[in-house]
Amino acid sequence: MKIQFCGAASGVTGSCHLITTEKHKILLDCGQFQGGKAMEAMNYEPFPFNPAEIDYVILSHAHIDHCGRIPLLIKRGFKGDIYCTDATADLVEVMLKDSGYIHEKEAEWKNRKAERAGKALVEPLYTYNDALDSIKYLKPVLYDQLVELNEEMKVVFNDAGHILGSAIIELWVEEEGKVSKLVFSGDLGVKNRPILRDPTIIKKADYVIMESTYGNRLHPENSLSVDEIIKIVLKTIKRGGTVVIPSFAVGRTQELIYMFNRFYQDNSEYKKQLENLMIYVDSPMATTATEVFRKNAQVFDEETKEYILRGDNPLDFKNLRFTRSTEDSIQLNLDKHPKVIISASGMCEAGRIRHHLKHNLWNPKSSIIFVGYQAEGTLGRLLVDGIKDVTLFGEEVHVNAEIYNLEGFSGHADRDGLLSWLAGFREEPSEIFLVHGESEAKHDFAETIKKELGYEAVVVEGMSEFALENHKIINMEEALREAVNQEELFKIKKRISNIHDDLESILYHTQLAMDEELPPERVAEINNMVLELEKMSLNLGSAVTKEDQTEQSAFEDAGK
Numbered sequence: 001m002k003i004q005f006c007g008a009a010s011g012v013t014g015s016c017h018l019i020t021t022e023k024h025k026i027l028l029d030c031g032q033f034q035g036g037k038a039m040e041a042m043n044y045e046p047f048p049f050n051p052a053e054i055d056y057v058i059l060s061h062a063h064i065d066h067c068g069r070i071p072l073l074i075k076r077g078f079k080g081d082i083y084c085t086d087a088t089a090d091l092v093e094v095m096l097k098d099s100g101y102i103h104e105k106e107a108e109w110k111n112r113k114a115e116r117a118g119k120a121l122v123e124p125l126y127t128y129n130d131a132l133d134s135i136k137y138l139k140p141v142l143y144d145q146l147v148e149l150n151e152e153m154k155v156v157f158n159d160a161g162h163i164l165g166s167a168i169i170e171l172w173v174e175e176e177g178k179v180s181k182l183v184f185s186g187d188l189g190v191k192n193r194p195i196l197r198d199p200t201i202i203k204k205a206d207y208v209i210m211e212s213t214y215g216n217r218l219h220p221e222n223s224l225s226v227d228e229i230i231k232i233v234l235k236t237i238k239r240g241g242t243v244v245i246p247s248f249a250v251g252r253t254q255e256l257i258y259m260f261n262r263f264y265q266d267n268s269e270y271k272k273q274l275e276n277l278m279i280y281v282d283s284p285m286a287t288t289a290t291e292v293f294r295k296n297a298q299v300f301d302e303e304t305k306e307y308i309l310r311g312d313n314p315l316d317f318k319n320l321r322f323t324r325s326t327e328d329s330i331q332l333n334l335d336k337h338p339k340v341i342i343s344a345s346g347m348c349e350a351g352r353i354r355h356h357l358k359h360n361l362w363n364p365k366s367s368i369i370f371v372g373y374q375a376e377g378t379l380g381r382l383l384v385d386g387i388k389d390v391t392l393f394g395e396e397v398h399v400n401a402e403i404y405n406l407e408g409f410s411g412h413a414d415r416d417g418l419l420s421w422l423a424g425f426r427e428e429p430s431e432i433f434l435v436h437g438e439s440e441a442k443h444d445f446a447e448t449i450k451k452e453l454g455y456e457a458v459v460v461e462g463m464s465e466f467a468l469e470n471h472k473i474i475n476m477e478e479a480l481r482e483a484v485n486q487e488e489l490f491k492i493k494k495r496i497s498n499i500h501d502d503l504e505s506i507l508y509h510t511q512l513a514m515d516e517e518l519p520p521e522r523v524a525e526i527n528n529m530v531l532e533l534e535k536m537s538l539n540l541g542s543a544v545t546k547e548d549q550t551e552q553s554a555f556e557d558a559g560k
Contacts, residue, residue, distance in 0.1 A: 001173055001180060003209070004465040006048050007031060008436040012213050012375055013039065013065040015436060018049055019182070021175055023152060025049070026056045028169060028184050028209070032068030032099070034349060036377025043069060043125055048463055052077030056149055057137075059084035060186030061166035062091035062250060068099055071126040071134040079137075083147060085157050086140035087165030087296040091250055091289060093135050098249075098285040100124075100131030102350055143167070143299065158200035161189030162411050163251035164293055168200055180468065183429075185210045187436070188413040188421055190219070194258045195293070195314070197301045199413065201424035207468060208429045210422065210457075212437030213373060214414040215445025217407070225371075225408025226259055230270050232367055232404055237277060237338035241365030241401075246353045246380055248346035249286035251411045252372050254293050256342055257281070257315050258304075264317045278337075280321050282329050282352050283344040287322040290315055333359040346372045348379035358392040366401040371409035376438065415445065419452055431468070432457040 001021050007014030007029075014033035019026050033042040051073050059082055060066055070082065070092075084092065107124035114121055141147050147155050152174045157167035169184040183205040191198045219225075236243045247253045260279050263270050281287060294315055297308055307314050323329050329352050332341055343353040357379075360366040374380035379390065384405045389398050407414075413421065422432070432449065434442045434457050446457040458466075 001175060001182075001468045002465060003182075003207070003433070003468065004048065004463070005433070005435060005460050006463055007033065008065070008211075009460045009464065010462055011035065011039070011438060012373065012436050014042065014069075015060070015066045016069070017184070017209060017435070018054075019171070019173070021152065021173055024055045024150060025053050026058060026149070026153070027054055027073075028058050028171075029060055029066045029186075030057055030069045030073050031066040032064050034065055034347065034378070035375035035381075039375075039377055043072070047073070047076065050077065052079070054078050054080055056080045057082040058155060058169055058171070058184075059088060059092070060169060060184065061160065061163055062088045062095050063163065063187070063248070064095055064099055066186070067092050067095060069125075070137075071096060071100060071130040074134050074137065075126060075130055081139045082134075082137045083139045083141060083149075083155065083157075085143060085165040085167055085299075087292070087299055088167070089138045089140035089165075090292045090296065091163075091165055092138060094285055094288045094292060095250065096131035096134060097128055100126055100128040104128055106350075158202065159197050159299070160186045161191070161193070161196045161199040162187040163189075164196065164254075164296055164299065168202060170202065170205075180206045182207045182209070184208075185421070187211050187213070187411070188418060189411055190413055190417060191420075193411075194255060195300055195304050197299070199417075199421055201421065203424065203426050205425060205429045206431075208422075208425075208432045210418070210432060210434055211412070212418065212434045212442045212445045213412045214407075214410065215418060215434070215437050215441040215448070217414055217441070218416060219410055219414040220406075220408040225406040228404075228406055228408075229259070229369060229371075230263065230274075232369060232402075233277070233340060234270070234273055236365070236367040236402075239365050240336075240338055241363060241367060242338060242360055243340045243367050243369060244353070244356045244360050244401075245340065245342045245369045245371060246346050246348050246357075247286070247342050247344060248372050248411075249283050249344040250289045252346060252409060253281060253283070253286040253342055253344070254290055254315060255409065255411075256371065257290065257320065260320070260340075261312075261314055261317045264319055265312065275319070277340065278319050278321060279340045279342065280323055280332055281342045282323045282332060282356070283342075284324045286342070286344055287324060290322070329355070332356070346380065347374055348383070354379075354392055357390075358395065358397055361390065361392075361397050361399050361401050364400040364402075367404060368401050369404045369406060371406050373410055373412060374405075415448060418445065419448060422449065422455070423453060428453075428455050431466075433460050433466075434458065435460050 001019065004018040006018055007016035013031065013035060015029040015031040017028040019028065033039045103124040104127050107122055111121045141157060143157055143159055149155060154172045156170040158170065160166040160168045166186055166189065168186055171182045173180050173182065181204065183202050188199045188211060189196060233243050245256065247256060263274055297305065304314055333356065341356050343356055345351045345353060348354060348357060368383065370380060370384055374384050383403055387399065389396055432455060434446055442459045446459050449455050449457045
């Protein structure tokens with residue numbers, strides 16, 4: 001069995017991992033790269049495999065960085081089944097159709113500019129109809145249901161507690177009569193959070209592919225972040241400003257609705273101060289996603305189920321409004337009354353949030369609250385890092401609004417949460433691969449794992465491939481490089497040996513006739529051989545393995 005990491009290997013987006021056996025090829029996720037032009041451009045690169053050869057896709061959850069290139073995969077030849085939980089299937093339909101629409105609109109905008117400039121037109125990554133077509137490949141299953149993909153492979157989806165329907169994948173693979181178990185964490189959620197259950201603890205695995213987004217950071221307690229967000233809201237509306245919350249349409253938005261619901265419904269100290277404040281969810285996708293949440297209450301945690309049984313709707317309250325139309329969205333920025341606007345996208349890379357930022361970033365009365373991870377290169381990350389001037393829709397905007405980053409709302413487990421999940425294994429897995437994290441976070445987390453658990457972890461960097469043999473790994477890139485080096489080394493050594501023999505012959509015959517002066521052509525021949533020896537020695541230095549260092553010195557001495 002081989003694992004090739006085709007995404008989320010040098011950052012936190014583009015999750016895509018290829019598992020290859022003697023008979024089958026399957027993908028774990030097929031997500032979009034996000035985070036600036038360079039990352040976005042990677043979506044248009046060819047897949048590092050033939051999509052037509054993929055038998056199945058196993059999808060961990062519905063966030064775009066995990067499912068966003070599925071329509072492209074199908075366009076390029078994939079015709080297999082896509083397995084995921086039933087809640088994920090519902091959300092994927094929402095996410096992909098919205099993504100296809102955005103890609104179409106972006107292509108239209110670029111082509112209008114290209115036509116005026118006389119440049120070549122561009123194609124969207126995929127269209128709304130491509131996304132719609134991809135839905136028919138989804139095969140929804142239940143949590144904890146054993147699914148036989150084929151005679152050699154079985155899979156189970158366990159609750160990851162990250163977003164609705166998110167899963168930790170257990171995959172059993174049989175080859176040559178031996179069964180190996182691979183566990184893919186997907187994105188792990190945070191314990192004791194509203195709506196969702198805690199991540200499932202897995203007890204055994206031979207190989208683990210694990211996310212490490214917050215591998216070197218700790219979140220503040222969520223209760224502290226909840227109090228903080230209410231204090232920021234009250235402070236902002238007191239001075240007549242608007243609170244803008246960039247939020248992922250799936251997950252964080254519903255958690256925020258749940259949180260505000262509790263403050264409006266319960267007899268809290270803030271209830272009276274908030275009773276006239278309107279909360280707007282300005283995202284058609286978030287609106288539809290919230291409807292999906294409501295119809296999948298069977299996977300909620302016990303606290304939320306009890307809330308529903310008491311007759312309360314945890315995702316609705318009297319001051320909550322959902323805006324679908326563009327006209328309603330525009331009206332929000334014309335209305336000068338203090339309010340809270342929750343809008344997608346969470347990293348501010350697309351969608352209506354950019355309009356709300358344009359109308360509020362300049363205003364010192366307003367506040368911008370980030371409640372999710374901000375990838376490198378995104379507008380959200382720039383704002384969190386303190387940038388003072390940004391360009392939105394061709395207009396430069398100076399940042400006067402107060403910027404807050406409340407990581408307590410993150411849907412990703414922090415360092416201790418990740419470590420706690422990994423400690424749940426009864427014995428050390430043969431290998432742990434760290435993905436879905438920035439380089440520093442992965443390396444720091446690998447050190448933490450070594451220090452706290454005594455386990456070794458492989459920090460995956462770039463689109464690397466590993467062969468798994470008898471529960472040991474072989475780095476395919478290194479193995480290939482070594483094979484090439486050994487072949488090249490053999491050629492170099494053979495040539496050096498031939499030159500050595502030629503030189504020995506020339507010098508031996510010269511020694512026999514010491515009184516004879518070497519003819520010019522013989523001197524030139526020796527000089528050329530010495531130059532070639534020097535060149536061979538340089539090549540040898542780049543190709544030789546450690547064990548060959550002594551032998552290399554001997555050859556160089558012979559050349560001299």
